Amino acid sequence: MEEVPFQSILHPTDYSESSKPAFAHALRLAIAARSALHVLHVDDAGNETDWARFPDALALLKQWKMLEAAAAPEDVRRQLGVDVTREALGSADVAGTISAFAEERLCDLMVLMTHGSSWMGRLLKDSVAEASARLTHAPALFLHEGQHGFVDHASGRIRLHRILMPVAADVPPMHAWGLASKFVRALDPLAEFHMLHVGDTLPTFGNMLPYVDLKRGPVVETILEVAEHARPDLIIMATAGHHDLFDDLRGSTTERVMRKAPCPVLAIPEHARRNRA
CATH class of the missing domain: 3.40.50.620 (HUPs)
Structure with a gap:
């Protein structure tokens, strides 16, 4: 079987409920590739980081039955070969910060949730997901709001026919x-x-x-x-x-x-x- 050709995956998150499918895709692809997964939040308002709002990889892997119910965070790396990191940064330039982080960590795939907007909205305030991808020399997987994609959030099964x-x-x-x-x-x-x-x-x-x-x-x-x-x-x-x-x-x-x-x-x-x- 072919090897998934990614070693370092970046998933920027805004903590929203609608971003959960994108996180599920990032995590499932990291499992398939046995790669690093970096979950990043960039706050442009300088708010204190609420670490409890970050997506929970361990809980999702237990839900997918890839780890036992009693598994600890270190089991993600030990049993599945995936190193999950969480980072929070403050910057007014959200897209630029995401891109710089991707370059620094040599991320070779970005998984991004994007929200639909009119052309006038993009003229006044560019899409962070699109701008981040343009600035970063790496493939980008885009899901937009309302899409479930090819990874089932409940089971972790991949449908890619x-x-x-x-x-x-x-x-x-x-x-x-x-x-x-x-x-x-x-x-x-x-x-x-x-x-x-x-x-x-x-x-x-x-x-x-x-x-x-x-x-x-x-x-x-x-x-x-x-x-x-x-x-x-x-x-x-x-x-x-x-x-x-x-x-x-x-x-x-x-x-x-x-x-x-x-x-x-x-x-x-x-x-x-x-x-x-």
């Missing part, structure tokens, strides 16, 4: 495909990939990938239309970030897909930090 991976001519996909295929096969060897290109002709790299479905139409809308029909468990996209002011206002293609996607989105930067692959 169908993957939609759009590819674009202007963002070389080979690094993303190498990482994505290893990641998915490690979690579900029978998962099926649906490769998609929106345009008039297939890019030259088409013969280096599995069969690529060609569709014509507006890029974001077509990807979302295919996703609504195919009902994937995960969308994976290679991304090059923002190119101009228009991207800054409305978001990159990946961000625009992520905001309306019916499932989590794994964004893999074109020049992501190399990991154990």
Whole structure:
């Protein structure tokens, strides 16, 4: 079986009830990879840290029956090989602080909960999750509010059967495909990939990938239309970030897909930090 290609996972938390699915994904992926998991809260108001509000990894692992009811915190590392740390930092620059923390700890995956907002809301106050991911050279798994994702919060079971991976001519996909295929096969060897290109002709790299479905139409809308029909468990996209002011206002293609996607989105930067692959 493939090895999950991550060694250090970062999950920023705002303590909210809606962020619980994202924490469950971060913890379950850390278990699968036997990696470090850093749970981080950044407070921009300088409030005293309420450690009791941090998500409880030990309780969730007991609920998933991965640890016995009498297990102690040290059993998470001893029995499951996962080192869970909790950190609280104060800063007015929340996204910048999250990014700096990720770089310092060499995090090679971020798991983020994002909240839907209008384009005007993003213009006035950028999404912390999206801004953090843009500043950090690591893949980012986005769940948005109301999504349960591919990890069952009650049992810890992973459902990752169908993957939609759009590819674009202007963002070389080979690094993303190498990482994505290893990641998915490690979690579900029978998962099926649906490769998609929106345009008039297939890019030259088409013969280096599995069969690529060609569709014509507006890029974001077509990807979302295919996703609504195919009902994937995960969308994976290679991304090059923002190119101009228009991207800054409305978001990159990946961000625009992520905001309306019916499932989590794994964004893999074109020049992501190399990991154990």
